[in-house]
Amino acid sequence: MTSGKLLERFLQLLPVLLGVSAIAFAMMALTPGDPVQIMIGDQSVTPEQVETLRRDLGLDQPLYKRFILFLGNAISGDFGTSFYHRRPVVDVIAERLPATIELSLVALIFALGTAIPLGVLAAIRKNSLLDRLATVGSLLGVSMPGFWFGILLIMLFAVHLQIFPVSGRIGFAYEVPSITGFLLIDTLLNGNLRAFGDALRHIMLPAITLGLPMTAILMRVTRTSMLEVLRQDYVTFADAKGLSRRKVLFRHALKNALIPTVSVAAIETGSLLGGNMIIETVFGWPGLGRLVVESIFLRNFPLVQAAVLFYAVTYVLLNFIADILYTVLNPRVKL
Numbered sequence: 001m002t003s004g005k006l007l008e009r010f011l012q013l014l015p016v017l018l019g020v021s022a023i024a025f026a027m028m029a030l031t032p033g034d035p036v037q038i039m040i041g042d043q044s045v046t047p048e049q050v051e052t053l054r055r056d057l058g059l060d061q062p063l064y065k066r067f068i069l070f071l072g073n074a075i076s077g078d079f080g081t082s083f084y085h086r087r088p089v090v091d092v093i094a095e096r097l098p099a100t101i102e103l104s105l106v107a108l109i110f111a112l113g114t115a116i117p118l119g120v121l122a123a124i125r126k127n128s129l130l131d132r133l134a135t136v137g138s139l140l141g142v143s144m145p146g147f148w149f150g151i152l153l154i155m156l157f158a159v160h161l162q163i164f165p166v167s168g169r170i171g172f173a174y175e176v177p178s179i180t181g182f183l184l185i186d187t188l189l190n191g192n193l194r195a196f197g198d199a200l201r202h203i204m205l206p207a208i209t210l211g212l213p214m215t216a217i218l219m220r221v222t223r224t225s226m227l228e229v230l231r232q233d234y235v236t237f238a239d240a241k242g243l244s245r246r247k248v249l250f251r252h253a254l255k256n257a258l259i260p261t262v263s264v265a266a267i268e269t270g271s272l273l274g275g276n277m278i279i280e281t282v283f284g285w286p287g288l289g290r291l292v293v294e295s296i297f298l299r300n301f302p303l304v305q306a307a308v309l310f311y312a313v314t315y316v317l318l319n320f321i322a323d324i325l326y327t328v329l330n331p332r333v334k335l
Contacts, residue, residue, distance in 0.1 A: 013316045017309070021074070024308040025067050028301045070305060079306035084298050089306045093288060098181030099169060100280070100287035104272040106184075106203050107211035112265065115215045119222025119261075120254060126227065134219060141216025150209040150282040157205060167284030170199045206283040210276060214268045221264050226257040266322035270315035 036054050054060050058069070058080075073080060079089040122134040158166045169183050170176065174195040179186045184203070187196035229235060230253055238248045277289035284290075288307060295303040 013320060016316055017312055018071075020312040021071065021305070021309055022067065024305050024312075025070060026063075028299075028304055029063050029066075031296075031299065070302075074306075074309065079309075080302035082295075082303045083300045084295065084303075089302045092291070092303060093306060093310065096286065096288045096291045099183075099285060100273065100276055100289055102182045102184060103203060103206055103210060103276060103280070103285060103287060104269070106207040107214070107272055108265075108269055110207055111211040111214040111218055111268075114211075115218035116222050116258070116261065119219045120226055120249070120257075122219070122223045123226035123230065123257075124249065131223075134223070138216040138219050141212045144212070146209055146213070147278050147282050149212060150206070150279060153205045153209060154283070163201075164205050165202050169202050169286060170195065171202075174198055206279050206285050209282070210272060210279045214265075214272065217268060218261055218265060222257065222261045225260045226253065229253045229257040232256075262325055263322045266318050266325060270318040273311055273314055 036050060036059065051060070058066060061069075070080070077090065081087065082089050082092050085092050118134050122131040125131055153164075154166055157164045165171070170187075174187075174192070176183060176186050176190055176192060176195050176199075179189050183199045184196060187193075187199055235248060235253050239245075273289075276285075276287060277293055279285070280287045280290035281293050288310075292304060292307045294300075295307070
């Protein structure tokens with residue numbers, strides 16, 4: 001794969017990002033509600049003060065000028081000032097982003113660690129009870145809304161069994177100095193195993209809820225791919241040579257069966273970031289997704305636009321990486 005091909009493919013992604021930025025900007029601008037009135041609330045102010053605040057926020061300019069200004073500043077990494085926090089948007093997002101990344105990574109580990117073994121076992125034991133249960137479970141995992149499944153987990157494991165906490169990242173009894181921003185890592189770096197255990201208990205329910213749809217999809221992909229590989233001639237030849245069943249499955253079949261799984265996993269990782277808005281709201285997780293939901297209600301235009309652009313860039317880059325991984329794992333495929 002030449003660098004010219006990579007550059008050409010990367011340049012093809014720019015119109016997508018531009019389109020996403022335009023749609024996000026237009027949707028926020030057309031959303032009913034005036035951010036100035038929301039900020040003022042019940043305070044007694046004069047019309048002159050309202051106009052001054054509107055001018056300070058740049059809301060007095062035409063929509064197209066605001067969009068051009070937004071794009072120009074975004075290219076230089078300046079996404080403006082949060083209407084609500086009165087601080088640079090980049091700083092506000094940077095505070096919440098580690099929590100979202102940590103939740104997404106744990107959800108990804110859960111999805112991969114569950115989906116691949118289940119998919120392989122379902123393929124090996126085709127039409128068995130395990131295969132049927134895994135198939136039904138994958139359909140339920142894709143079909144169930146995340147907020148509903150999350151509430152069910154809260155009711156069962158947090159309210160009735162009281163095994164896991166209801167919300168938050170860690171208990172109030174623990175104070176963990178921030179080193180990386182990732183709480184699970186910071187607790188280990190500080191040598192506080194009790195805090196690590198508490199942080200792990202807090203992240204389990206939201207991670208399972210967030211990773212369940214991805215688990216269901218990857219399990220089906222792994223099962224289908226494994227069944228196809230097991231019918232290939234080289235697998236039959238490996239069996240005929242007298243190799244053990246374990247070597248045939250894991251050294252020959254699984255290696256090739258995981259090619260589609262890896263590609264789909266890279267794409268679905270972007271979906272984890274998009275789906276975390278609902279999950280973080282349900283579990284009170286202090287991440288970027290919950291911040292975006294709050295900002296939408298507050299008509300905090302700069303923060304929402306910057307967050308949507310971040311999600312778009314992440315998703316597009318993950319798709320780009322998935323394409324590259326597929327060509328590496330399967331050289332017959334070209335970009």
